[in-house]
Amino acid sequence: MSLKPINQVKLYGFEKIFHELAKLHHNLKFPNKILFSGQKGIGKSTLAYHLINYILSKDEEKKYNLDNFEINSNNRSYLLTQNGSNPNLNLVDILPEKKNIDIQQIRNLINLMNKSSFNNKPRFILIDNIEFLNINSINSLLKFLEEPNNGIYFILINNNKKILPTLKSRCLNFKISMSNNISLEIANKLTNIDVLNEINNELINYYISPGNIYRLFKFSEDHKLDLKNLSLKDLLKKIINEKIYKKDDISKILFYELIEFYLMKKPTLIYSDLTNYYLNKINEIKKYNLDEGSFFIEFENKLLNG
Numbered sequence: 001m002s003l004k005p006i007n008q009v010k011l012y013g014f015e016k017i018f019h020e021l022a023k024l025h026h027n028l029k030f031p032n033k034i035l036f037s038g039q040k041g042i043g044k045s046t047l048a049y050h051l052i053n054y055i056l057s058k059d060e061e062k063k064y065n066l067d068n069f070e071i072n073s074n075n076r077s078y079l080l081t082q083n084g085s086n087p088n089l090n091l092v093d094i095l096p097e098k099k100n101i102d103i104q105q106i107r108n109l110i111n112l113m114n115k116s117s118f119n120n121k122p123r124f125i126l127i128d129n130i131e132f133l134n135i136n137s138i139n140s141l142l143k144f145l146e147e148p149n150n151g152i153y154f155i156l157i158n159n160n161k162k163i164l165p166t167l168k169s170r171c172l173n174f175k176i177s178m179s180n181n182i183s184l185e186i187a188n189k190l191t192n193i194d195v196l197n198e199i200n201n202e203l204i205n206y207y208i209s210p211g212n213i214y215r216l217f218k219f220s221e222d223h224k225l226d227l228k229n230l231s232l233k234d235l236l237k238k239i240i241n242e243k244i245y246k247k248d249d250i251s252k253i254l255f256y257e258l259i260e261f262y263l264m265k266k267p268t269l270i271y272s273d274l275t276n277y278y279l280n281k282i283n284e285i286k287k288y289n290l291d292e293g294s295f296f297i298e299f300e301n302k303l304l305n306g
Contacts, residue, residue, distance in 0.1 A: 034156065090124070
């Protein structure tokens with residue numbers, strides 16, 4: 001099963017906000033600039049894809065199922081989105097070889113949006129991970145956001161990171177959240193297991209969003225890790241000592257996330273100089289592709305062996 005938001009035909013946990021926005025669209029009051037902010041993995045992008053499909057498929061034979069909050073996987077808009085050829089949806093995100101969303105991506109987007117539409121349907125621009133827009137990209141985007149062409153709608157996704165007030169002020173802002181119980185309930189549906197029986201409570205508390213729990217569970221399956229009997233500290237040590245972070249990019253990304261969770265949620269480390277030091281170190285390693293082996297050893301010796 002792929003947990004990519006673009007593939008999720010069922011919406012969980014955000015039925016109320018979806019219904020409110022669908023009602024706005026029905027009453028011709030749908031906002032043309034929306035910002036969804038919330039924890040990574042909670043379902044913000046999935047919500048955006050569902051809203052977009054609901055609107056684009058309204059006149060299609062197999063339109064969005066509003067009663068069940070479900071995309072018909074055979075509707076035309078969904079199929080076009082799946083193969084990346086939907087003329088009414090443009091996705092902007094970090095390219096695999098990049099560290100930021102660069103200005104050329106925004107320029108290409110603006111040029112495309114200034115061309116005539118292929119049909120009379122609205123056109124959507126979905127920008128994921130907007131915290132990775134660099135300053136030049138933001139300045140270019142702000143000009144376009146001020147006076148977008150008719151029929152163009154922006155949905156921006158932010159993972160609870162600081163963004164420029166000038167960008168935020170141009171959008172209708174929605175703070176996306178869900179209770180721990182709902183998060184666990186959705187995670188159970190995604191994994192088809194009772195996650196509390198497979199992952200210990202400490203790790204669940206660190207990784208409470210449904211998407212993150214699912215990725216952690218799949219990570220444990222791939223690397224045969226017993227998450228029921230591993231604390232977060234022991235899991236970090238195991239990943240370092242067995243060099244699991246070198247297996248693939250997904251493992252490395254997840255490992256960095258676990259370190260950041262450990263630093264930000266351990267009571268004795270929150271707001272400490274050590275936390276700032278290691279978070280800055282992680283950013284430097286990611287930005288400049290530095291060797292991470294010595295950093296992980298240092299991290300283990302100072303913070304995990306005690």
